[in-house]
Amino acid sequence: MSTQLQAKDFASSQEVRWCPGCGDYAVLKSVTRALADVGAVPEKTVFVSGIGCAARFPYYVETYGFHTIHGRAPAIATGLKLANPELDVWVVTGDGDGLSIGGNHLMHALRRNVGFKILLFNNEVYGLTKGQYSPTSRVGTRSPSSPNGSFDTPILPGTFALGAGAKFIARAIDVDKDGLGKVLAAAHGFEGASFVEIMQNCIVYNDGVYNSFTDRDKEASAQIHVVHEEPLVFDNGTKGLAFDAPTMSLKIVDAHANPNEVLRHDENNRILAQLLVTMAPPEFPMALGVILRQPGSPSFEHAYYAHQPTKLERTARVADVLRQTSLWRVPPDGAPK
Amino acid sequence: MEAQSVVVRFAGDSGDGVQLMGTQFVAATALAGNDFATFPDYPAEIRAPAGTTFGVSAYQIHLGARPITTAGDAPQVLVAFNPAALKVNLSLIAPGALIILNIDTFTSRGLAKAGYKEDPRTTGVLDPYQVVEVDLTKHTLEAVASFGLSKSDAGRCKNFWALGLVQWMFNREVASIADWIGKKFAKEPTTRDANLAALRAGHAYGETAELTAAVPHVGTGTAKFPPGEYRGIRGSEALALGLAAAGELADRKIIFCSYPITPASPVLHQLARYGHLGVGVFQAEDEIAAVCAAIGASYGGAIGVTSSSGPGIALKTEAIGLAINAELPLVVVDSQRGGPSTGLPTKTEQSDLYQAVYGRNADAPIPVIAARSPSDCFEVAIEAVRIALRHMTPVMLLSDGYLANAAEPWLLPNLDEFPRITTNAPGPHTVGDEIGTVIFNRDPQSLGRPWVTPGTPGLMHRIGGLEKDIRTGNISYDAQNHQAMTQLRADKVAAVAKFIPPQQVELGLEEGALAVVGWGSTYGAIYQAVRAMPAHERESHIHIRYLSPFPENLGELLRGFDRILVPEMNMGQLASLLRDKLGVETVQLNKVTGQPFLIAELVQKIRSLLAAKPAVHSAPKAVSGDRK
Numbered sequence: 011m012s013t014q015l016q017a018k019d020f021a022s023s024q025e026v027r028w029c030p031g032c033g034d035y036a037v038l039k040s041v042t043r044a045l046a047d048v049g050a051v052p053e054k055t056v057f058v059s060g061i062g063c064a065a066r067f068p069y070y071v072e073t074y075g076f077h078t079i080h081g082r083a084p085a086i087a088t089g090l091k092l093a094n095p096e097l098d099v100w101v102v103t104g105d106g107d108g109l110s111i112g113g114n115h116l117m118h119a120l121r122r123n124v125g126f127k128i129l130l131f132n133n134e135v136y137g138l139t140k141g142q143y144s145p146t147s148r149v150g151t152r153s154p155s156s157p158n159g160s161f162d163t164p165i166l167p168g169t170f171a172l173g174a175g176a177k178f179i180a181r182a183i184d185v186d187k188d189g190l191g192k193v194l195a196a197a198h199g200f201e202g203a204s205f206v207e208i209m210q211n212c213i214v215y216n217d218g219v220y221n222s223f224t225d226r227d228k229e230a231s232a233q234i235h236v237v238h239e240e241p242l243v244f245d246n247g248t249k250g251l252a253f254d255a256p257t258m259s260l261k262i263v264d265a266h267a268n269p270n271e272v273l274r275h276d277e278n279n280r281i282l283a284q285l286l287v288t289m290a291p292p293e294f295p296m297a298l299g300v301i302l303r304q305p306g307s308p309s310f311e312h313a314y315y316a317h318q319p320t321k322l323e324r325t326a327r328v329a330d331v332l333r334q335t336s337l338w339r340v341p342p343d344g345a346p347k
Numbered sequence: 348m349e350a351q352s353v354v355v356r357f358a359g360d361s362g363d364g365v366q367l368m369g370t371q372f373v374a375a376t377a378l379a380g381n382d383f384a385t386f387p388d389y390p391a392e393i394r395a396p397a398g399t400t401f402g403v404s405a406y407q408i409h410l411g412a413r414p415i416t417t418a419g420d421a422p423q424v425l426v427a428f429n430p431a432a433l434k435v436n437l438s439l440i441a442p443g444a445l446i447i448l449n450i451d452t453f454t455s456r457g458l459a460k461a462g463y464k465e466d467p468r469t470t471g472v473l474d475p476y477q478v479v480e481v482d483l484t485k486h487t488l489e490a491v492a493s494f495g496l497s498k499s500d501a502g503r504c505k506n507f508w509a510l511g512l513v514q515w516m517f518n519r520e521v522a523s524i525a526d527w528i529g530k531k532f533a534k535e536p537t538t539r540d541a542n543l544a545a546l547r548a549g550h551a552y553g554e555t556a557e558l559t560a561a562v563p564h565v566g567t568g569t570a571k572f573p574p575g576e577y578r579g580i581r582g583s584e585a586l587a588l589g590l591a592a593a594g595e596l597a598d599r600k601i602i603f604c605s606y607p608i609t610p611a612s613p614v615l616h617q618l619a620r621y622g623h624l625g626v627g628v629f630q631a632e633d634e635i636a637a638v639c640a641a642i643g644a645s646y647g648g649a650i651g652v653t654s655s656s657g658p659g660i661a662l663k664t665e666a667i668g669l670a671i672n673a674e675l676p677l678v679v680v681d682s683q684r685g686g687p688s689t690g691l692p693t694k695t696e697q698s699d700l701y702q703a704v705y706g707r708n709a710d711a712p713i714p715v716i717a718a719r720s721p722s723d724c725f726e727v728a729i730e731a732v733r734i735a736l737r738h739m740t741p742v743m744l745l746s747d748g749y750l751a752n753a754a755e756p757w758l759l760p761n762l763d764e765f766p767r768i769t770t771n772a773p774g775p776h777t778v779g780d781e782i783g784t785v786i787f788n789r790d791p792q793s794l795g796r797p798w799v800t801p802g803t804p805g806l807m808h809r810i811g812g813l814e815k816d817i818r819t820g821n822i823s824y825d826a827q828n829h830q831a832m833t834q835l836r837a838d839k840v841a842a843v844a845k846f847i848p849p850q851q852v853e854l855g856l857e858e859g860a861l862a863v864v865g866w867g868s869t870y871g872a873i874y875q876a877v878r879a880m881p882a883h884e885r886e887s888h889i890h891i892r893y894l895s896p897f898p899e900n901l902g903e904l905l906r907g908f909d910r911i912l913v914p915e916m917n918m919g920q921l922a923s924l925l926r927d928k929l930g931v932e933t934v935q936l937n938k939v940t941g942q943p944f945l946i947a948e949l950v951q952k953i954r955s956l957l958a959a960k961p962a963v964h965s966a967p968k969a970v971s972g973d974r975k
């Protein structure tokens with residue numbers, strides 16, 4: 011490549027139609043910047059989305075794009091990777107698209123380890139259909155379809171991904187340029203399915219749902235940015251996470267007083283990942299960054315070809331294969347042999 | 348008595364090996380130079396309780412010295428492995444038929460399980476038939492006694508014992524079957540030798556026991572075939588080979604995405620073995636994922652194919668609409684079965700024609716074609732891919748449970764004679780052109796757009812399910828544009844008619860008193876029924892492969908007949924379609940028993956129509972200009 015592409019080179023000519031102030035704008039900026047940073051090749055890059063506000067994403071990126079149907083983006087992207095494993099595929103989905111109508115496909119894409127990035131925009135609400143509660147909405151969410159408050163238990167995207175066997179799980183906040191940028195770059199570098207939950211603010215239907223840890227004055231105390239092999243500390247290094255053996259859970263300790271008790275992050279540890287993704291304010295900080303990264307397994311599409319003796323190359327002719335059975339010949343006089 | 352053709356039916360428990368016995372008998376039939384057609388008729392339960400009527404599995408073979416196109420009406424030979432098999436099949440067989448009964452199973456317990464209060468051998472119900480009683484189990488156990496098998500393993504050899512006996516009845520040796528056993532069980536020498544012993548013992552039994560008097564002489568002779576190279580073929584295998592051939596003709600990978608369902612799964616199983624033909628299979632998590640992955644594969648430049656039966660096709664419907672909107676190629680194979688809902692999974696029906704032609708939200712037409720015989724599945728599969736790539740559209744290919752499992756001899760095609768399948772390449776363009784106008788610059792004849800796949804430099808674009816501008820492909824909610832796009836989608840499917848051959852008459856003249864019009868797997872039965880008429884001067888057989896759109900000459904052709912009879916294994920779906928698209932009125936003959944048509948019931952209907960003068964002359968009406 012002669013010239014390094016810039017973030018603006020990945021912005022398409024289409025007019026962006028999200029609500030003013032929507033968190034999606036910030037995500038779009040971070041993604042185009044990440045594409046430039048990782049040296050993405052536009053014609054080899056494909057964004058595949060389902061339905062919902064976030065699903066408009068492909069129109070705004072100057073790459074190939076496919077805006078499909080509700081919940082099915084992982085299935086369509088799987089077929090795409092089977093047809094052409096060389097493509098750099100990003101799946102854009104939301105909490106309703108990915109965890110409600112499309113939960114089955116998301117589960118299977120993760121357990122198969124299909125080689126694409128899954129960006130799940132979680133705003134805990136159905137935006138495009140005008141504000142109904144979603145499968146990630148907290149109990150008690152008042153919405154047009156739950157006027158007295160929702161009462162069904164929400165699903166945690168991180169634990170869903172862990173349960174489905176995901177090998178890469180990361181989390182970031184829409185407007186956190188630095189945190190989201192790092193997570194996107196890491197996701198891009200992973201062979202297999204990389205699952206990224208983006209906490210995205212819906213300014214119209216669920217404004218401020220993440221304020222308990224995104225407000226300026228709470229960032230330090232209510233967020234922990236995990237880094238592989240580094241101590242799990244937050245609140246300017248004053249507090250740390252430690253393992254409480256009797257309850258098999260995490261606890262917060264004074265990091266200065268008890269530095270040896272503070273755990274170090276291990277991206278390979280699924281148990282630790284489980285503990286981290288289930289932490290929530292106000293008792294605990296929200297864990298952000300690359301929570302789990304277990305490389306070493308082949309991607310599904312790689313295995314798909316490797317499993318075939320000819321790597322799906324056409325090495326035989328149908329005319330020969332259809333003769334690999336008992337044949338008989340009828341001579342011109344019609345009497346069989 | 349020298350019969351021109353004979354119908355043989357094997358019936359027993361699902362675990363008796365009846366299907367295996369049938370396929371081996373067919374292989375031997377082919378080697379003997381007979382024409383044949385088969386009909387495996389098996390229950391939905393994998394292993395229903397032994398000895399019950401609902402667990403009966405059957406395999407019917409029609410073989411003969413003349414061309415055979417159906418699995419036959421009434422069996423003249425029935426091999427019944429137990430009382431339940433006799434009970435279920437007694438109503439099907441011909442008067443005077445030979446029944447071979449395994450009397451070891453006619454115990455009070457066996458009779459009770461079949462629902463017989465009294466032994467049918469003593470009540471007179473078997474009087475119209477020739478009954479041969481054989482201690483099948485006992486003889487089999489004796490034949491394999493030296494191999495030290497358990498009693499149940501030894502008993503499993505009885506299908507080969509029975510096959511040996513049947514081979515003897517047809518004056519055949521057992522060498523070819525013995526060869527097969529040798530290869531099949533090469534790694535299990537004891538099983539191999541026991542089965543061989545059972546086969547030979549059954550054959551010897553026919554020769555030495557005093558059976559001769561009871562067995563009718565079934566000299567079937569040999570059929571007259573066009574010269575060439577032949578093999579036996581099942582519909583599902585022909586369909587799989589046809590898809591692989593289409594990939595070869597288009598020089599593209601086939602990515603076949605499917606979720607297991609009866610009776611469509613054999614196509615998946617077959618294609619799973621064709622990696623060296625450039626075919627990849629993907630067993631998806633559900634029907635929706637299967638069609639979506641196929642669409643994704645097509646988007647990526649492979650030929651995406653998905654396959655299911657009626658209930659699964661219903662689940663795929665929304666995604667088919669996406670492929671229509673995105674103008675992507677896709678082949679959807681529907682192996683129809685009895686319905687609605689779970690219905691009759693293992694029984695055949697033609698009741699998905701409405702679903703194929705009309706069954707989607709909004710104005711969403713797609714081309715629909717149907718296979719008419721097991722070997723025809725090969726050509727129809729190629730044709731489906733050709734249409735999908737030329738017009739950049741989903742295509743529905745209708746098969747059914749009968750075709751999927753039935754077998755017939757196949758004159759091997761010369762693949763060099765098939766035209767290559769071309770794909771639409773983008774037209775010339777320069778930097779600065781609006782990319783969408785290149786992507787959606789459709790061929791004026793086919794209205795198919797160029798197939799531009801990710802990875803192509805300089806042509807990055809976005810597609811999706813939202814309505815798009817007819818020229819640029821950008822999202823458009825413009826009223827006139829939607830009108831134009833809806834018209835374009837209709838015109839595109841109509842344009843298929845310009846590329847397909849005109850409708851031929853299979854048998855008879857191009858005008859007359861009666862046209863018998865069918866589609867799909869009723870081909871053989873209709874053909875034979877029309878052929879059975881004294882002279883083909885008044886009645887003709889027309890069989891439609893292209894169901895949507897119809898061939899351009901079909902309306903004109905049908906107007907040349909006084910009456911039109913439409914036999915279908917549904918409640919009149921083609922009849923409705925003919926009325927809708929061509930303004931043609933028909934006489935319906937509908938059968939939904941899960942069993943194919945019998946030639947005799949078609950002959951009877953044709954005779955009654957030809958005999959009765961229509962009270963009001965009901966020649967088809969003229970077609971109004973734009974109804975097509």
